[in-house]
Amino acid sequence: MRYTILTLFPGLIRPWLSESLLEKALARGLLEVRIKDLRDFAKDRHRTVDDTPYGGGPGMVIKPEVAVEAIEWALPADEVILLSPAGEVFTQETARALAQKSHLVLLAGRYEGFDARVERFVTRVLSIGDYVLMGGEAAALVVLEATARLVPGVIGDERSHQEDSFSRGLLDFPQYTRPPLFRGLPVPEVLLSGDHKEIERFRRREALRKTLLLRPELLAQARLSREEVAFLAELDRDGYT
Numbered sequence: 001m002r003y004t005i006l007t008l009f010p011g012l013i014r015p016w017l018s019e020s021l022l023e024k025a026l027a028r029g030l031l032e033v034r035i036k037d038l039r040d041f042a043k044d045r046h047r048t049v050d051d052t053p054y055g056g057g058p059g060m061v062i063k064p065e066v067a068v069e070a071i072e073w074a075l076p077a078d079e080v081i082l083l084s085p086a087g088e089v090f091t092q093e094t095a096r097a098l099a100q101k102s103h104l105v106l107l108a109g110r111y112e113g114f115d116a117r118v119e120r121f122v123t124r125v126l127s128i129g130d131y132v133l134m135g136g137e138a139a140a141l142v143v144l145e146a147t148a149r150l151v152p153g154v155i156g157d158e159r160s161h162q163e164d165s166f167s168r169g170l171l172d173f174p175q176y177t178r179p180p181l182f183r184g185l186p187v188p189e190v191l192l193s194g195d196h197k198e199i200e201r202f203r204r205r206e207a208l209r210k211t212l213l214l215r216p217e218l219l220a221q222a223r224l225s226r227e228e229v230a231f232l233a234e235l236d237r238d239g240y241t
């Protein structure tokens with residue numbers, strides 16, 4: 001999988017790629033990331049990339065020719081993604097779809113964002129949530145992280161993303177590790193039992209309980225067995241506990 005990140009601050013991106021699983025995946029050639037400075041597409045000797053907004057108002061707007069020439073430099077690509085708080089909200093489902101592609105271009109803004117005409121040159125506008133960041137670099141890295149971990153071989157055990165939150169339409173079940181008793185808090189007995197069938201059932205039920213409590217709207221899309229529907233009805237009756 002290849003990524004091209006177009007940014008005014010390449011130095012913010014590099015350190016993120018230099019440790020942990022991303023660094024290993026890059027070293028093994030499973031991922032390839034190009035980082036390109038948008039200033040390289042400025043036209044004057046001051047490397048100006050922004051200008052004041054038509055119609056007045058505070059802040060600066062990134063010039064369309066800078067962004068569009070950067071996109072053209074990065075092509076060919078399967079998707080050109082503009083990061084913006086005004087985009088479609090990025091979800092695990094989108095991450096799964098994007099992880100099937102072979103080259104994603106991620107365009108990170110700053111200041112008041114890009115001239116609106118830039119949107120005509122991208123395939124998607126994505127937001128990572130309903131809040132405003134100072135720039136699109138963290139958002140681009142969120143998209144990179146969420147998609148790269150779905151690329152075969154990038155994380156150690158493929159089962160781990162099949163069990164993740166959202167993957168089955170539910171939040172993940174709670175996880176525990178040693179010691180069995182921590183500050184008076186025990187690990188649920190069933191997890192120590194070695195009974196894999198019971199453990200599976202417990203985990204599925206705990207995922208349902210957590211989802212009902214924290215993100216009930218997700219349940220409308222989840223694929224549930226008859227037993228799970230009955231369990232949810234039971235939880236609802238008992239006030240989730």
Ligand code: SAM
Pocket residue numbers: 083084085086107108109110111112113114126127128129130131132133134135136137139
């Ligand atoms: N005035 C813009 C608005 O309200 O839509 C905000 C611009 S923001 C200060 C600068 C850049 O940060 C944006 O161009 C975008 O690339 C990035 N950004 C900020 N919040 C974001 C979010 N929630 N998701 C994706 N990108 C975001």
